Amino acid sequence: MTERILTFQALNPDQAKQIEALGAEVVPFEKMAETSGITAIFGWSRKHGLNVLQDPHNAVKWIQTVSAGVDYLPLDYIKNHGIKLSNAVGVYSPAIAESTIGYLLYFLRGFNDAVKNQAGHFWQPPERNDLALLASQKVVIYGTGSIGQDIAELLNGFGNYPYGVNRSGRAVAGFAGTVAQKDDAGLIKDADVIINAMPSTPETVDYFNEAYFNQLNGVRIFVNVGRGTSVDEQALVNALRNKHVLNAALDVFNTEPLPKDSALWELSNVLITPHQTGFAVENTAPIFDFLADNLKSLQETGELRRNVVDPARGY
Amino acid sequence: MTERILTFQALNPDQAKQIEALGAEVVPFEKMAETSGITAIFGWSRKHGLNVLQDPHNAVKWIQTVSAGVDYLPLDYIKNHGIKLSNAVGVYSPAIAESTIGYLLYFLRGFNDAVKNQAGHFWQPPERNDLALLASQKVVIYGTGSIGQDIAELLNGFGNYPYGVNRSGRAVAGFAGTVAQKDDAGLIKDADVIINAMPSTPETVDYFNEAYFNQLNGVRIFVNVGRGTSVDEQALVNALRNKHVLNAALDVFNTEPLPKDSALWELSNVLITPHQTGFAVENTAPIFDFLADNLKSLQETGELRRNVVDPARGY
Numbered sequence: 001m002t003e004r005i006l007t008f009q010a011l012n013p014d015q016a017k018q019i020e021a022l023g024a025e026v027v028p029f030e031k032m033a034e035t036s037g038i039t040a041i042f043g044w045s046r047k048h049g050l051n052v053l054q055d056p057h058n059a060v061k062w063i064q065t066v067s068a069g070v071d072y073l074p075l076d077y078i079k080n081h082g083i084k085l086s087n088a089v090g091v092y093s094p095a096i097a098e099s100t101i102g103y104l105l106y107f108l109r110g111f112n113d114a115v116k117n118q119a120g121h122f123w124q125p126p127e128r129n130d131l132a133l134l135a136s137q138k139v140v141i142y143g144t145g146s147i148g149q150d151i152a153e154l155l156n157g158f159g160n161y162p163y164g165v166n167r168s169g170r171a172v173a174g175f176a177g178t179v180a181q182k183d184d185a186g187l188i189k190d191a192d193v194i195i196n197a198m199p200s201t202p203e204t205v206d207y208f209n210e211a212y213f214n215q216l217n218g219v220r221i222f223v224n225v226g227r228g229t230s231v232d233e234q235a236l237v238n239a240l241r242n243k244h245v246l247n248a249a250l251d252v253f254n255t256e257p258l259p260k261d262s263a264l265w266e267l268s269n270v271l272i273t274p275h276q277t278g279f280a281v282e283n284t285a286p287i288f289d290f291l292a293d294n295l296k297s298l299q300e301t302g303e304l305r306r307n308v309v310d311p312a313r314g315y
Numbered sequence: 316m317t318e319r320i321l322t323f324q325a326l327n328p329d330q331a332k333q334i335e336a337l338g339a340e341v342v343p344f345e346k347m348a349e350t351s352g353i354t355a356i357f358g359w360s361r362k363h364g365l366n367v368l369q370d371p372h373n374a375v376k377w378i379q380t381v382s383a384g385v386d387y388l389p390l391d392y393i394k395n396h397g398i399k400l401s402n403a404v405g406v407y408s409p410a411i412a413e414s415t416i417g418y419l420l421y422f423l424r425g426f427n428d429a430v431k432n433q434a435g436h437f438w439q440p441p442e443r444n445d446l447a448l449l450a451s452q453k454v455v456i457y458g459t460g461s462i463g464q465d466i467a468e469l470l471n472g473f474g475n476y477p478y479g480v481n482r483s484g485r486a487v488a489g490f491a492g493t494v495a496q497k498d499d500a501g502l503i504k505d506a507d508v509i510i511n512a513m514p515s516t517p518e519t520v521d522y523f524n525e526a527y528f529n530q531l532n533g534v535r536i537f538v539n540v541g542r543g544t545s546v547d548e549q550a551l552v553n554a555l556r557n558k559h560v561l562n563a564a565l566d567v568f569n570t571e572p573l574p575k576d577s578a579l580w581e582l583s584n585v586l587i588t589p590h591q592t593g594f595a596v597e598n599t600a601p602i603f604d605f606l607a608d609n610l611k612s613l614q615e616t617g618e619l620r621r622n623v624v625d626p627a628r629g630y
Contacts, residue, residue, distance in 0.1 A: 098449055098473070099424045105417030106426060109410075114588045115430050121580045123572030123589045131594040134413055157472015158413070257438030265436045273429045274438045279446040 009043025009066045015288050022295055042291050050074050064291045068092050070309055071200045079311040086294050086307045090146045091286045092278030096225050097150035099277040103249035107221050108132050135159045140187055143197035144172040163187055192220045200227035213239035221247045225277050228252040237263045251277040324358025324381045330603050337610055357606050365389050379606045383407050385624055386515045394626040401609050401622045405461045406601045407593030411540050412465035414592040418564035422536050423447050450474045455502055458512035459487040478502050507535045514630055515542035528554035536562045540592050543567040552578045566592040
C-alpha cells in the first residue's frame with residue numbers, strides 16, 4: 001500500500017521528492033485537516049499528534065521522531081495500538097558534545113565573567129591562576145551512550161580522559177574508567193566537572209538531589225545536557241549558593257520554558273541555554289535519512305530497521 | 316658571581332628555595348628600593364623596569380619574561396647594552412588554543428544569544444539551522460607557530476583540519492594546507508572562521524584592515540588571539556556592522572585596557588576578553604622552569620639555553 005506520511009517536521013522540496021520517488025505521499029502539516037488515510041508521521045505535535053492517531057479516518061502504523069528522547073509521546077497509546085516507533089537517537093550527539101565542550105570552556109576560560117564585565121565596559125582581567133585548562137580537569141560523565149561517548153571523544157582531543165558512570169559499570173572506549181551508578185561516591189568526591197548525559201527513565205528522576213550535591217566539595221562545573229527531570233532544581237540552586245557547585249551550564253529543565261520566576265535565571269554562576277544544545281544545521285540530512293531508510297524497510301519487509309524504539313521501555 | 320634576581324613576577328616559597336639552592340639570590344619586588352647589585356629580572360614592570368636597568372648600582376645582564384611577546388620591553392636599550400633576553404613562548408599556547416576553541420563554540424553553539432536572553436529571563440531557542448558544528452567549519456589560522464599548531468591540534472580532535480597562513484607557505488602538521496601571506500586571498504573568500512595568531516612584527520601591523528575585511532563575504536567568526544596591532548579596529552567595527560564579519564572574539568587590542576568609549580564594547584556580536592586568553596594555573600610550573608633552566612645555563616656556560624630572544628628582531 002502507499003504510505004501517506006504527515007510531516008509535522010517540514011521536508012524541503014528535494015527531500016519531499018525523494019520520499020515521493022519511493023512511492024509514498026507527503027502530507028504537509030498545513031494540509032492535515034483536509035487529508036485522511038494518514039499511515040505515518042514524521043516529527044510530532046503536542047497539540048495535534050494524538051488527535052491524528054485517534055482519528056478513525058487515519059491508520060497510523062509508524063511514527064519517526066526527529067528527537068532522540070520520546071518521553072513526550074503518548075507511549076501507552078502507541079504500545080496498545082501496535083504503532084511502530086523510531087527515533088533520531090545519535091544524530092544530536094555530535095552537536096550536544098560540541099556544546100558541552102563549549103560550556104566547560106565558557107567557565108574554565110573566564111568567559112562568564114568577561115561577558116558580564118563587557119556589558120559594563122569593564123576591563124577586568126582575572127587572576128592568572130583563576131583560569132584553568134580543560135586538559136587538567138577530572139571530568140565525570142553520567143551516561144555512556146552516544147552522547148557520553150561523543151563528549152568523551154572530544155575530551156580525548158584535549159588530552160582529557162574522563163570517567164563514566166553507567167548502569168552496570170561496564171567499560172567504554174574513550175573513558176579512563178567507569179563505575180556503576182551505585183558506586184559513584186568515590187568518583188565524584190574530587191571531581192572538577194560533572195556532566196549529566198543520561199536519558200529520562202524512572203531511575204534517573206531526581207538523581208541529582210540534595211543528598212547528591214551535599215557529597216560534592218566545590219565541583220567547578222555541573223552540566224545538564226540529559227533531561228531536566230534528573231535534577232532537583234531547588235537542590236541545585238542551594239548547591240550553587242552554598243558552593244557545593246561553583247558553576248552550572250543547563251540546557252534542560254523540570255519545566256520548559258523555564259518559568260520567568262525561576263531562581264536559576266538570576267544566578268551569576270549559571271549559563272542557561274533553552275534546550276538547544278543539540279541543534280545544528282548538519283543534523284537535517286541524517287534525520288531525513290532515518291525517515292527514508294525506515295520507509296524503504298517498511299515497504300520491503302514490513303519492519304523498521306533504524307533506531308527502533310520499544311514504547312514500553314521508552315528507548 | 317652570585318646572580319641577584321629581581322622578581323617582578325612573584326615566586327612562591329618553594330620556587331624561591333629552588334632558586335636559592337642554585338646559589339642565586341631572590342629579591343622580591345617589594346625590596347627593590349633597598350637593594351643594589353641586581354643582575355637579572357624575572358617578569359617585568361612597565362613602571363619600574365627601565366629604571367632598574369638604568370640604575371648605576373645594578374648590573375642587569377639577563378631578563379626572563381613571563382610573557383611570550385616582548386614588544387612592551389625597551390628593546391633598543393636591551394640590545395645596545397647587550398642584555399640577554401629570554402621569553403616564555405610556548406607556555407601559553409595550550410591555554411590560548413583552549414580559549415580559541417571556546418570562542419568558536421560560544422558563537423557556533425548559540426551561547427552569545429543565550430547569555431543576552433538569560434539577562435532578561437527570555438526563553439528564546441534559536442532556529443535549529445541557526446547553530447552549526449565546529450567540525451564542519453572552514454577555519455583559516457594566521458600564524459603556524461606554537462599557538463597556531465596547538466589550535467590546529469585541538470581542531471583536529473573535532474574532526475576539523477584547518478588551513479594555515481604563514482610567511483613562506485611551508486607545510487605544517489595538523490593543517491589541511493598552508494599558503495604564504497601574499498597568497499591568502501583564495502583561501503579566505505569562503506572561510507567560515509579566521510583566527511589571528513601572529514606575533515607582532517612590522518609586517519603584521521594593520522594586516523587586518525579595511526581592504527582585508529572587504530574581501531570577506533560574511534565570515535562567521537573572526538578571532539584575535541595574536542596582537543592588537545594586527546587589526547585596524549575601526550575597519551573591524553565597520554566589517555562587523557556591514558556583515559563582512561558576523562561575529563568576533565577579541566582578546567587583544569590597539570590600546571589596553573580597551574578605552575571605555577570603544578565601539579567594540581557595545582557590539583552585540585563581539586565577545587571581549589581582557590588579554591587573558593593565555594592565563595592558566597597550569598602555566599606557573601613551566602614558566603618557572605625557564606627561569607631555573609636559564610639560570611643554571613648562565614652559571615655553567617655564560618649563555619641562556621631556552622627561549623632566547625634576539626632584541627633586534629623581537630622574537
